[in-house]
Amino acid sequence: MNLGLTDDQQFFQETTRKFLEQEAPITTVRALADDENGFDRGWWARAAELGWTSFLVPEDDGGGSLSGEGVVDIAIVAEEMGRLVSPGPLVPTNVVADAVARGGSDSLRAEVLPGIVAGEIVGAWCLAGPGGGWDAHGVAVSATREGDALVLEGVSTPVEHAGQADELLMTARTDGGLVQCLVPASAPGVHSEAIESVDLVRRFATVHVDKVRVAADRVVGEIGGAAEAVERQLHLAIALQSAEIVGALDRVLEFTLEYLGDRSSFGRPLASYQAIKHRIADMKMWIEGSHGVTELAVRAVQDDDPEAVEIVSAAKSYLGDHASEILQECTQLHGGIGVTWEHDLHLYLRRITLDRNLFGTPAQHRERIADALITKHGTATDLEVTGA
């Protein structure tokens, strides 16, 4: 848990945990594995009543945050969802809400935001093309002007919950730069093709757009000027993803410690072996480091920090590397039971694996960091920097 929460936020965190434990326990998650949509729309609407889709929407548009810091608030939900590998389109819907709230026309905000806040409209963000690049270079949808309208052409994949979404936020390229627009999933020319994923309940699709006409009032932000907004959305998605990961890690460490305390071999609890204690200690350090950097990332996105790219990508690459190793280590410490379908560990391993590569791999994010650092600080220096 974020250790800097206000009393209101702590109360909200407890309420969220209770809601999830009652309404989406692991048994429900397992049952949803066979569900086409991966979550229940009625459940999502009840969750929205708690504020899950309103924190990034301004009060004038029907939303409102708990603390005045909507990103910090929504990260609380993401972390609690991580603890129970919860279903639901939390990240995509909030990314869409944030983008529309910041860059949407008055008519678009009025049309869409109340429905998102009520949990009636689910959003999805179409960013990456088939090449796996999670930035401007990876966009494989083009937009061309036709009078006042834009015409979209291309493909985006994998798109989280595109098959369940009512509104698709399309990131597209124009001759003059990136543009974003909000397209109804039911618009003519939009075709979502379901694909399978490593996670049991997070659904994905490949979205094809074939000569999709978008009216001017559905353009989000400036045509050709969306690069900054795309970065912001990516940072928001990663900050929430990081919060989900640390929630999952806390829970996995809890049940692994319980198991090591209960299980004996050679006449003593597994937890009493130093070989195991030291591995657990390393994991605890990685987990606390993950919490620390996640809190920085959430803060950077909340504050629109100009150095957010370095902090968010640091979180993404650190968590990506360590969270997946922690899951494998815990699997090892569980022994054979850890690699069975029956044990819950694989639900967490699946989610962590998904979160590791979705929105970029650790190595891709290290490259983003190197680019930022070398651009900023990499002027040629003398070999003898410290003098003789």
Next chain:
Amino acid sequence: MPDQTERVEEFRLRARAWLAGNMPVLAPDAPPPERAEDDETWARDKELQRMLWDGGFAGICFPKEFGGLGLSIEHQHAFTEESLPYEMPLHLNVPHFSILGATLVDFGTDEQKAKYLPPMLKGEQQWVQFLSEPTGGSDLAGSLTRAERDGDEWVMNGSKIWSTAAMSATHAMCLARTDWDSPKHRGLTMFIMEIHQEGVQIDPIKQVNGSLEFCQEFFDDVRLPPDSVVGDVNDGWTVALALLAHERNAVGGGSPYVSGRNYLAEGADGAFDASCVKLVTSRGTADDPVARQLVAEAHVLDVVQRGLVKRIGLGMETGALVGQSAAITKLFTATSAERKTTIRLELAGPDALTWPVGAETIGRGAGEDFLERQATSLAGGSNEIQRNLIAERVLGMPREWAADRDIPYKDVRSNAMPTSPGG
């Protein structure tokens, strides 16, 4: 917080103005300060400390009634951020202020605090710790140095080792066994020792990098006055544990008593460490994908450390985390320093191996740092001890079995204490 306390931002502005008017400016690309192994460096630090004292910025988190400012860690962080462009008495931060000063605040009597804290803050004294012994470092409570009563006074005999900068120091806190009939942890007492007195011999120890920072001390009937006991007689382990917690916190980057940049905990204060970027730009490898991955990896460790220190510091302050959680930051700092040192060696390539005669090149720094890479992982409690602490004290896993628990210490098997080569 009481109303009369100066707000952090007001304090920051006042500090900014004062620093600009009073402290010497560092070159923008100034290297970390030299190791403090000569009297000149210490004299300079004491001079700078005196300037802070005269300006009213010494001991920001130390108690007001004993010469400090009695302000919060946020005030200290603001001052540190403002101080980065200036020359600061950084060597006095650890162990002088953040370990010994901090322990004195916790356990000193009012008389001891009044006697020692103001001169510490004025830069008139320099304190070190006498803890490890030649017979063992990690098993600190196994101390064989002895102190015996002689009337009101104490007489100490034995030896301590790995004490940083003891040569130039004025005072030490020294752990000694005062009761051999009690079990290990219950027969120890912590003493304040004036270092320059009869019976104390100090020998420097040369480290792999040539540094003479470390020392070994030999005590031959050293006499200590009655008011030199810190805490209670035979309760020195309690004091030692608190001292060690302060050490972990200082080395981990979370101490409120560190003023100015903390080079022991690189990255913790948010200052950008440019060494890796400098290496790739100077060697022309800035476009090499492998080098770029390594530059980023080192930076990621710094960012994570900054977040970790902030989180653990806050958690310990509010009680959300147990005190031993500082072991987490200590272990992170040490293992991260290991990795970053290896990364710099890799980035430096052949430049880490040879350099022009007498030149202090960035490559030489990378090579020599690698030779002492494990220092942070050994000092202030080894990584293995930190892992035990995290597992047992933070997470509540079963304690290790110990052969010396609950038996009189005189009956415990131990290594032989060496005698003074000079006496």
